[in-house]
Amino acid sequence: AISGDALDEEAADEIEEILIQADVGVDAAVEIVDRLRERLRRAESGAEQIFVSLRKELCQIAGGGVPFDPGAELTGKPHVVLVVGVNGVGKTTTIGKLARLYRDSGRSVLLAACDTFRAAAVPQLEIWAERAGANIVRAQQGADPAAVAFDAVSAALSRDTDVVLVDTAGRLHTKVNLMEELKKVRRSLGKQCQGAPHETLLVLDATTGQNALSQARQFHLATEVTGLVLTKLDGTAKGGIAFALRRELGIPIKLIGVGEGEDDLQPFDGETFVEALLE
Amino acid sequence: RLTERLDDVFRKLRGQGRITERNIDESLREIRRALLEADVNFQVARSFLHAVRDKATGREVLRSLTPGQQMVKIVHDELVSLLGRQMEPVKLADHPPTVILLVGLQGCGKTTFAGKLALDFKKRGRPPFLVAADVYRPAADEQLRTLGGSIEVPVFGLAETGEDADPVEICRRGVEAARKSNRSVVILDTAGRLSIDDEMMDELVEIRALMHPHEILFVADSMLGQDAVETASRFYERLAFTGSVLTKMDGDARGGAALSIREVTGQPVKFICTGEGLEALETFHPDRIASRILG
Ligand SMILES: Nc1nc2c(ncn2[C@@H]2O[C@H](COP(=O)(O)OP(=O)(O)OP(=O)(O)O)[C@@H](O)[C@H]2O)c(=O)[nH]1
Ligand SMILES: Nc1nc2c(ncn2[C@@H]2O[C@H](COP(=O)(O)OP(=O)(O)OP(=O)(O)O)[C@@H](O)[C@H]2O)c(=O)[nH]1
Numbered sequence: 222a223i224s225g226d227a228l229d230e231e232a233a234d235e236i237e238e239i240l241i242q243a244d245v246g247v248d249a250a251v252e253i254v255d256r257l258r259e260r261l262r263r264a265e266s267g268a269e270q271i272f273v274s275l276r277k278e279l280c281q282i283a284g285g286g287v288p289f290d291p292g293a294e295l296t297g298k299p300h301v302v303l304v305v306g307v308n309g310v311g312k313t314t315t316i317g318k319l320a321r322l323y324r325d326s327g328r329s330v331l332l333a334a335c336d337t338f339r340a341a342a343v344p345q346l347e348i349w350a351e352r353a354g355a356n357i358v359r360a361q362q363g364a365d366p367a368a369v370a371f372d373a374v375s376a377a378l379s380r381d382t383d384v385v386l387v388d389t390a391g392r393l394h395t396k397v398n399l400m401e402e403l404k405k406v407r408r409s410l411g412k413q414c415q416g417a418p419h420e421t422l423l424v425l426d427a428t429t430g431q432n433a434l435s436q437a438r439q440f441h442l443a444t445e446v447t448g449l450v451l452t453k454l455d456g457t458a459k460g461g462i463a464f465a466l467r468r469e470l471g472i473p474i475k476l477i478g479v480g481e482g483e484d485d486l487q488p489f490d491g492e493t494f495v496e497a498l499l500e
Numbered sequence: 501r502l503t504e505r506l507d508d509v510f511r512k513l514r515g516q517g518r519i520t521e522r523n524i525d526e527s528l529r530e531i532r533r534a535l536l537e538a539d540v541n542f543q544v545a546r547s548f549l550h551a552v553r554d555k556a557t558g559r560e561v562l563r564s565l566t567p568g569q570q571m572v573k574i575v576h577d578e579l580v581s582l583l584g585r586q587m588e589p590v591k592l593a594d595h596p597p598t599v600i601l602l603v604g605l606q607g608c609g610k611t612t613f614a615g616k617l618a619l620d621f622k623k624r625g626r627p628p629f630l631v632a633a634d635v636y637r638p639a640a641d642e643q644l645r646t647l648g649g650s651i652e653v654p655v656f657g658l659a660e661t662g663e664d665a666d667p668v669e670i671c672r673r674g675v676e677a678a679r680k681s682n683r684s685v686v687i688l689d690t691a692g693r694l695s696i697d698d699e700m701m702d703e704l705v706e707i708r709a710l711m712h713p714h715e716i717l718f719v720a721d722s723m724l725g726q727d728a729v730e731t732a733s734r735f736y737e738r739l740a741f742t743g744s745v746l747t748k749m750d751g752d753a754r755g756g757a758a759l760s761i762r763e764v765t766g767q768p769v770k771f772i773c774t775g776e777g778l779e780a781l782e783t784f785h786p787d788r789i790a791s792r793i794l795g
């Protein structure tokens with residue numbers, strides 16, 4: 222049982238089990254337990270509860286980022302946000318929600334429909350544009366996504382738009398040609414607006430297991446990810462993979478998706494996240 | 501690689517003709533790590549390893565294999581037997597149409613799979629019919645119609661029922677339309693939903709009660725982690741699905757969720773999806789999946 226302040230074999234195993242079942246992963250779980258053991262050894266009060274220490278340890282790993290604030294000063298004009306990730310994780314929906322957040326803080330928003338591949342991808346984004354009161358730049362099915370990206374930034378420049386959100390097609394990180402296409406989209410943004418993309422968000426599904434590591438590594442290599450979005454945290458999955466990602470790649474989690482509606486996107490808060498994981 | 505790691509374990513305990521208790525425990529730790537890294541659920545891995553331990557203890561190590569390889573063989577065979585034999589995926593109904601209901605979490609690939617399944621039936625000379633029962637996701641109806649259009653399979657949805665129809669009514673009238681036009685199979689595509697969303701789960705329970713589907717397929721993303729057990733068991737509790745589908749297997753997810761889903765529901769994996777195209781559909785081969793899980 223977990224109580225008191227000494228980390229015996231049984232307590233260590235129990236904690237490891239909790240962490241692994243939350244998708245923290247074996248290596249990260251073992252490391253966390255080791256650090257917890259160290260933390261307890263060094264604890265001044267001596268009688269700090271194991272769970273309090275565990276919570277502190279997890280908060281230290283998960284936290285440390287600047288909380289996302291749509292009203293904060295933007296880097297570029299337009300401020301370009303590239304959204305990437307594997308198939309079905311929630312990129313398009315997240316963009317719809319982000320558009321709403323930026324619109325609510327008084328910003329003008331333009332959506333770039335760079336998923337020119339999947340059936341009804343553009344109509345899906347168009348509905349989100351309408352909901353948020355954002356403009357949208359699109360092309361015909363099968364058009365070059367890099368060209369659409371370029372056109373979208375041009376349009377934003379000419380209309381003096383504050384924020385451009387770039388939706389891309391889902392792609393498995395193992396597909397070299399698709400990752401090359403993504404690099405091309407990214408370069409294209411930079412051609413039309415120096416410094417773009419100012420933010421590259423990798424969207425991850427909270428139900429994903431250890432494969433999230435592989436995804437993050439490859440997407441980071443291809444596009445220099447500046448923040449993670451963890452979606453579907455309104456479900457039963459804990460999203461513990463966030464710890465391994467933070468530990469290995471150091472990329473902060475900026476936002477979490479907690480539902481399918483416009484308002485279901487929240488700035489990431491380490492404490493709340495850890496609380497939910499341990500309950 | 502697991503075989504190499506196990507070889508290392510046994511190299512330390514060299515000279516053993518038989519696998520003994522001690523070297524089994526050591527090797528089981530390595531196997532457990534491999535299973536967890538492959539996203540096999542913690543509890544499932546635990547009970548699986550007990551079974552492996554029983555099989556391994558006292559077993560003669562074959563002359564032709566190293567102990568590491570022998571251990572992997574035991575694990576592999578046990579995985580294959582658990583995952584279930586290859587089988588005829590969908591049994592057709594005595595009186596058409598065969599009704600197939602697709603369910604699962606958001607974004608796992610149901611709509612795309614609906615198209616794949618329809619194409620597969622079409623190729624087998626079984627005229628399929630698609631029903632777009634997702635009224636929630638923006639442009640979901642359009643997505644299925646586009647897929648259906650690309651393979652010349654009719655799609656039934658809000659355009660046919662009128663805009664106020666709910667998913668239950670769309671399914672009911674869709675099956676009716678399929679029957680009237682002598683279709684062989686009707687595939688009901690539903691909205692992704694959380695297993696803990698009671699209202700949405702009730703909707704599926706109602707569709708099942710009314711339409712008596714011959715097959716209910718739980719579509720799951722192959723990158724699903726530990727949550728596979730929680731989600732699959734909840735879906736199974738409410739719907740008693742008859743098979744699962746693993747999608748996005750063209751990626752590098754090890755697919756341990758397949759074992760978890762099978763273990764916790766007793767239902768077989770029936771299909772594997774290996775790409776975004778409608779041609780990318782395979783039937784389930786337990787030995788291939790076992791090898792993939794073991795890495
Ligand atoms: N419950 C829940 N569902 C979500 C969340 N975010 C997205 N979804 C759902 O996940 C499904 C997929 O969302 P999309 O936005 O189409 O995902 P995508 O990454 O753009 O997909 P592709 O473009 O096909 O790769 C939809 O049914 C969304 O409603 C979330 O935070 N919670
Ligand atoms: N690479 C790959 N992508 C797939 C596969 N199956 C589906 N997809 C993609 O995964 C994404 C989601 O597919 P959908 O069919 O929209 O998923 P869904 O379950 O219907 O989503 P919701 O209706 O929102 O719950 C799309 O981008 C598909 O093209 C597969 O086997 N491999």
Ligand SMILES: [Mg+2]
Binds near residue numbers: 313314336389390
């Ligand atoms: Mg999308």
Ligand SMILES: [Mg+2]
Binds near residue numbers: 610611612634640691
């Ligand atoms: Mg769908």
